Each structure stands twice: as C-alpha cells, then as structure tokens.
Amino acid sequence: MTTSKPRAPRADGTRNREQLLEVATRVLASPGAETSMRAIAREAGVGIATLYRHFPTRESLVEAVYRDQVVRLTHGARELLDTLAPAAALRCWMDLFGNWIATKNGMLDTLLALIESGTVGHADTRDELLNAISSLLDAGRAAGDLRPDVTAEEVATSLIGIFTVAPQAGPAVTADRLLDILLDGLRPQARHS
Known part of the structure; x- marks a missing residue:
C-alpha cells in the first residue's frame, strides 16, 4: 500500500x-x-x-488575517532587532502594533465571536505579544537603551491606551507623538546627585 x-x-x-x-x-x-x-x-x-x-467563510478569512498579523508582530520584533538598535527597534515595533490594532476595525465583531467560541485563543496571542515586547525590552536593557524596571505588560497596556484614545482626541494629539513620548519615558534617566 x-x-x-x-x-x-x-x-x-x-x-x-x-x-x-x-x-x-x-x-x-x-x-x-x-x-x-x-x-x-x-x-x-x-x-x-x-x-x-x-x-x-468570513470567519476563516478573519481568523487567517488575525493569525497572520500576530506572526508578523512576533517575527517583526526579531527582524527589527537584527537591523536596528533596541530602542529604535521597539519604536518601529510600536508602529507594527498600531497597524495590528487598526486591522481590527472591520473585523471586530467576527473576531470577538471567534474568541468567544475558542477558535482564536486570546491568552495565546497575549503571551506571544508579551514575549515579543519582552525580547525588545531585554535587548534594550542589555544595550543600556531602555529602563530595567519596565515590564512587557506595562508597555502593552500603554500601547493599547494610546491606540484607543489617540483617534478620539482630535488632530492635535497623534498616536505617533504619543509613541515618541512613551519611548522617551522608557529610556534610562540621568541620575542627579
């Protein structure tokens, strides 16, 4: 046979x-x-x-887009670290994260149904994204570019806040400006004696 x-x-x-x-x-x-x-x-x-x-089905397309974007985010962190200094890699990755958030505009209802049905594992995605952020933070700490006391969860929460609020704040507040401010806050501060 x-x-x-x-x-x-x-x-x-x-x-x-x-x-x-x-x-x-x-x-x-x-x-x-x-x-x-x-x-x-x-x-x-x-x-x-x-x-x-x-x-x-529409659900299978939304699931494929969602999974593709998660892969791009997780692989993107490694690829950026291969070519950029850690702080610059983190800032570029923040833009990728913003694109990922934006992708959900036209698929939110379907995506929520997929998460509720267990087709898409929200916890798995969260872990993958936190690992990507951790790799960027770890590289930044090792290079002395980023503060040692910031966690991946804090960065993820800040990013979600920025991308949720910035579009509603009007033209005077842009996500790019807020991301730059966030990155400045992630840099080590000079100690004054």
Whole structure:
C-alpha cells in the first residue's frame, strides 16, 4: 500500500492566498470600508470562487488575517532587532502594533465571536505579544537603551491606551507623538546627585 504525500500548494495558489490576506488586512483596517467577501476578492484581482477556495467563510478569512498579523508582530520584533538598535527597534515595533490594532476595525465583531467560541485563543496571542515586547525590552536593557524596571505588560497596556484614545482626541494629539513620548519615558534617566 502506497501512501502519498500531500501535494505542495501551487505557486499561483500561494500567491492568490497571500494577495487575499494582504487585501483583506488593508480593507478590514479601513474605517467604514466595504468589507464584503466579494469586495475583497474584487480588490485582490481574483474571482469570488478563488477567495472561497482559500477562505470558505468570513470567519476563516478573519481568523487567517488575525493569525497572520500576530506572526508578523512576533517575527517583526526579531527582524527589527537584527537591523536596528533596541530602542529604535521597539519604536518601529510600536508602529507594527498600531497597524495590528487598526486591522481590527472591520473585523471586530467576527473576531470577538471567534474568541468567544475558542477558535482564536486570546491568552495565546497575549503571551506571544508579551514575549515579543519582552525580547525588545531585554535587548534594550542589555544595550543600556531602555529602563530595567519596565515590564512587557506595562508597555502593552500603554500601547493599547494610546491606540484607543489617540483617534478620539482630535488632530492635535497623534498616536505617533504619543509613541515618541512613551519611548522617551522608557529610556534610562540621568541620575542627579
């Protein structure tokens, strides 16, 4: 009896899936954008059947976007540390985190239903994100760029606060400015005697 290995996805199928994820991420992040499956397929330049072949339901698409963004955040921390000083890597990662938060605009209801059903593990995601922040903080501490007394939980809570409040504060307060202030507060302070 011969067992066959599962076939590797075709290159065009992989490309279509990546294009669909990219477009869905962008569309779902846009406030007030049309978030129908048909609109996502149209913008990705594929037929609706192709979208449904990769993502049979809206829930499966939202879950894939969510998981893709978490992977980008966790891998992003390592990649940034490979190319930037720790404090600069942390600041760039804060922008990635903001993009991740923004992605939830058009998928919040579906995402909450996925979390409630246990399809998406909120605790697992939280742990992955805290580990990414910890790696940035640890590198910053080792380099002397970041304070030793700040926890990943404190940074995560600050980021959620910034990205929740800044859009409602009006044009005078921007998330970028608040992130810069946060980063300044994470730097070691000179001690005066």
